[in-house]
Amino acid sequence: MSNLESFRKETRDWLEANCPASMRQPMKDEKDVCWGGKKFEFANDDQKLWLDRMAEKGWTAPQWPVEYGGGGLSSDEAQILKEEMKAINARDPLTSFGIWMLGPALLKYGSEEQKKHYLPQITRGEIRWCQGYSEPGAGSDLASLRTKGVDKGDYYEVTGQKVWTSYADKADWIFALVRTEPDKPKHEGISFLLIDMESDGVTTKPIKLISGKSPFCETFFDEVKVPKANLIGTAGKGWDIAKYLLSHERTNIVGAGGMAAGLNPVGAAHKSGEVDDKGRIADPMLRADVARLTIDALAFEATMRRVKDESDAGQGVGARASMLKYIGTELNKRRHELNLSAMGADGLLWEGPDPSDGGPARDWLRSRANSIEGGTSEIQLNILAKRVLNLPGA
Amino acid sequence: MSNLESFRKETRDWLEANCPASMRQPMKDEKDVCWGGKKFEFANDDQKLWLDRMAEKGWTAPQWPVEYGGGGLSSDEAQILKEEMKAINARDPLTSFGIWMLGPALLKYGSEEQKKHYLPQITRGEIRWCQGYSEPGAGSDLASLRTKGVDKGDYYEVTGQKVWTSYADKADWIFALVRTEPDKPKHEGISFLLIDMESDGVTTKPIKLISGKSPFCETFFDEVKVPKANLIGTAGKGWDIAKYLLSHERTNIVGAGGMAAGLNPVGAAHKSGEVDDKGRIADPMLRADVARLTIDALAFEATMRRVKDESDAGQGVGARASMLKYIGTELNKRRHELNLSAMGADGLLWEGPDPSDGGPARDWLRSRANSIEGGTSEIQLNILAKRVLNLPGA
């Protein structure tokens, strides 16, 4: 038996023995997602047990080094773990911005001491993180941020406002970009700081979207004291870390776009009874538009696969994340438009007796943000024009 | 009887008495178009007779002043003349770049002597003119032209190359933009010169397009002597005249786009037998595309009418010519695409036993130039963004 085969067997046995039965059921609602953190209320004991057991193995962050609370797995082993978890429908033990956003930055830019301190808290789900990049007025021009951190010797005094800080009201700490050297050019002079949300002077306010309630908040800093020990990397070099993290975020939004592939205007047409006796969408023009959408959806699916294959083989175009983000989010918007068209007025419902009423319209509205968040479509096109096509600057 | 009513009656009587019967037939081919000029061979005596009689009345340029060979008609009278000619299917007695391009520029910018000299030659169809603006490499950036006219005292010595000079091989004279003051900024230092095509050093070469033969030529000037008397307006101020004339050209291309409204993909589908038993286009997706084209064609037709009504009432948006040019030419390209699709492989024929073989494909190819000539679609969008929407410069 090869090493990988024996790893698969051991993993399977361990999961079988340790994953509680209730954690092998599909999630029913938002509460079933385990975010961890100090304020988190576990939905039940199994949810906590499952987190603790997985964290113990380091498998909440399977590929992170063991010394920082990770599993130390190779990429092949991590893939096997994923497959075996999927085979028994095991839930993710922990959903965490700490793992998929802050962690990679800490691993790359953090000091040994910082890694030792923060990473295990993340893998054990003890500290919940949120992200503080964007500011009102900054938008796509992220580097124009104005939240300032005044050097006060052993700490920075941080004052300003962040926006689009997801779950800031539920997070324990925030990783934030702060302008610490105001006289430098705009991409310099920015530092990457870790800030305790319980510090004096931090407040949050939820943001309501056109689609309704959202996890987004505004976060305000009023003369917040941040110890210099909480600076990651070099002072004034936070922009490099931000760029590194943004590529992670972009990839994630592409994934979100892909998820909506389950959304099917054909199904909507069937549900609204708008099909002919052969099961075809009765409106020939809607059918044509859905056919064209289907072709692009198939093409996108194939492109995701191809990009992966090429990437594994060290081939392919650059700035793939920008390309996939642009195509995937624009496709997703079209999909939602057609879904509503297939539903007719039923798709316009905002709320109603049926709990699912309003869902399609709110999802449609939410989809519009896909081509804005994580870098607008326009920014992605700029990136492709410059980095892939090498077109000259204006 | 009002003045206009009596004018209508007189006009009707005169046309009845003077328009030869053969000039009331639809034109059969290119030869039936009367261009005039020294090299022109009249298709028959009636063509010449009709030109001479109309020129005698000044009705080849009905609204020009009588002293320059025009008809001196008011705009209402000119409209009546047009209607009465249409009522008996009278052919245009003269098709002339002199009338619809050079004439307006001469009337506005020419000296009294120049008007007296050139305009009557134009209205009588004695001199055929062509236009010399564009140069290889200049393109949309027309003012970057390099044909130079060196000041030699009482004449300019002109050397350079013009492109897209329609019918230059058949014209007697050319009106051309020439850089006479090379040290001035690019929009200054350009002069508007009239040049005899029989001058030493002028040669032409026809341009073949992707659609086949074309009226366009390249025109070369090699140390051509152009008397200063042939300068229109002020030396170095030719760009103003050019801008004035370009708006005329733009309007004309819109008209050309409108002409293709006769082109009907529905008819093509019927001809190729691709209709169902109810006479509907059988391919539902093609039918959908044609329906959407039809809506935009109706909208364009209504917009042409609305712009005219608003213009008469002194209302409406500015830069109308740019808007209509952009919309009309892009619509025309779509129309030709759908026409070919409705024809299937028949639409691909380049030549064949039937004289009409190749027509649809060549027209389709020719339509692609509509959104390039007379200012590209991109230039029109720039103009709209700046002049109508008042968006700021980059």
Next chain:
Amino acid sequence: MSFVLTEEEQMLRDSAKDFLAAKSPVSELRRLRDEGCKDGFRHAVWRGMAEMGWNGIVVEEDFGGVDMGFTAAGVLLREMGRTLAATPFIPSAILSATLLRLAGSDAQKGEHLPKIAGGEAVYAFAFDEKARHDPGTIDTRATKDGNGFRLNGSKRFVACGNGADMLIVAARLEDDSLGFFLVDPKADGVTKTMRRTVDSHVPADIDFKDVKLDGDAMLSGGADGQATFDHVLDVGRACLAAEQLGTAEEAFDRTLSYLKDRSQFGQPIGSFQSLQHRAAHMLGEIELAHSLVMKALRTLDENPSQAPLWIAAAKAKATEVSRHVTGEAIQMHGGIGMTDEHEIGFFFKRARAAGEFMGDERFNAERVATTTGF
């Protein structure tokens, strides 16, 4: 036929602008929504519109109207589209009034039209029975019962159906022809289910179970029911297209302002050429929709037999353009446009909903094809 507004129509437009800015700006729609208003409109605004004479814009003077025609109605709706005024104007003052005018007996007109024109009562026209507009499907039945009728069937998404004082219901008679019945929404057997839609409007699904109607409940002054129905819907589509045009225009104007005001990378975002070209393209699309809307309304006034083609084209184009422009508006506003706090999202929502009502772009493009003969 002139594409230019008459002096009278221009005055009407100017007074509409003033009234709506004062009484029914976009913030008013937000208030209606946040208050959970069940009627979907503000009665005070509706009465104010009646005082301006708007509610009788297509009602004869004999019945209390000003009878200015559909182009004038479109002038009002274009301004209402700009402020997203949620009112019973189309259901009551356009659809119900036109239906009564065409199909009502003198007595019925005398009773009901002055109420509509005077804003005393709100009328709603109940016709759709499916989630997608399909005027060919009317299965609601009115069967003879003594001197009167029994009404059975279900209507869906009746515009202003929750707040209406009186319903006019399209139903099939025993010979399968179409009839129109005045029904009190409080009558026995009428069940309303309030629906809140994405645009903060409040239509209703309405069931009719053995509803007993008097003999004079049926509109009895008109000719062919189907022809009347087709025409009334077309009138509604032309007017709604005018409202959609106004919505597109206002969203576009607001976006243009934003493009000029908002800076990124040290310059106004309106200086970026790709946004400039998209804005210029939108200008052209709005101009096309504008022309079709004007043509449809004028033709309805001056040469109604030629109107169906132009109305179908206008509703299709206004739907497409208003959805496109409001979608671009959201995108160009960026993150701020996604927040409920900003008003631009209301335009995007309304464009979607108005596009669906009485047939979307595809439904009307299909009619263009059929009417043109292919």
Next chain:
Amino acid sequence: MSFVLTEEEQMLRDSAKDFLAAKSPVSELRRLRDEGCKDGFRHAVWRGMAEMGWNGIVVEEDFGGVDMGFTAAGVLLREMGRTLAATPFIPSAILSATLLRLAGSDAQKGEHLPKIAGGEAVYAFAFDEKARHDPGTIDTRATKDGNGFRLNGSKRFVACGNGADMLIVAARLEDDSLGFFLVDPKADGVTKTMRRTVDSHVPADIDFKDVKLDGDAMLSGGADGQATFDHVLDVGRACLAAEQLGTAEEAFDRTLSYLKDRSQFGQPIGSFQSLQHRAAHMLGEIELAHSLVMKALRTLDENPSQAPLWIAAAKAKATEVSRHVTGEAIQMHGGIGMTDEHEIGFFFKRARAAGEFMGDERFNAERVATTTGF
């Protein structure tokens, strides 16, 4: 299934690039056109391709082929699409070879496949009978006549039909099933009408009037004629989509170069953001088409029963994208792109014609809908 080319396929691509650059650049198509070539291809180039082993790319080794599969064929076609190589490759080496392979008896394979693979003879497959591709309409009839057949009917726009040495004709038998017949174009009763199309290809309309055929003219080794026909067309579509992809890619590359080289208003036109965004959008569209083409070809090689959906999607998308990109290429080249002297117009023309052959974007989108079940 891997989206990455094997080492063997990469080598094939590299040698194809070299060969085509030397022997069949775009200027060669211009020469063929200007010479008025009646075959529509250069025999020397065709023989060269045979020597490279290309003509037997999907022919078994027993019959003189190299049998590398459809993905490999697609690799060649993508490069041919880049240089607009006008050859009988699809008609002869793909359609006819696949048809013989599937439906030919051992004797027929032994006789004909080596000729195809060796480039000794050019075969054409005659199937369409209307100007628009419609594989459901085959009215050409083969009726029994003694031990042989009589063939009657008309085929339209047979690719390479004018230059072919041998035809394979799809015809209905007396029981309405489909059969395939080897027909010598010089036989009595066969009338060819040469057609020149906009892309400088030379198909032919071919009439068959009481053409007498031997009994062994019918391909007799295969199973169901309809299934064979459907599959052969799908093979052709997948391969043609690869060619269309290459055409789009090359037109795009040339346009990018032009955007970098050409200056207007004192700067390269590629620095204008609206052109940059349109170019970046095209990049994405080409990548999408690329993925579908690879997926269709690999699926054809590895899991053919799943291929029809992917092939329909690939042909639809490659048609749409190649037409869009070559149209943008003309526009971005401006006036120079409209001249016959410049090569970019050849790409625009070929994209149009290739898009039509074996079903355009709409035909294949319809098949995607049907195959997907809506």
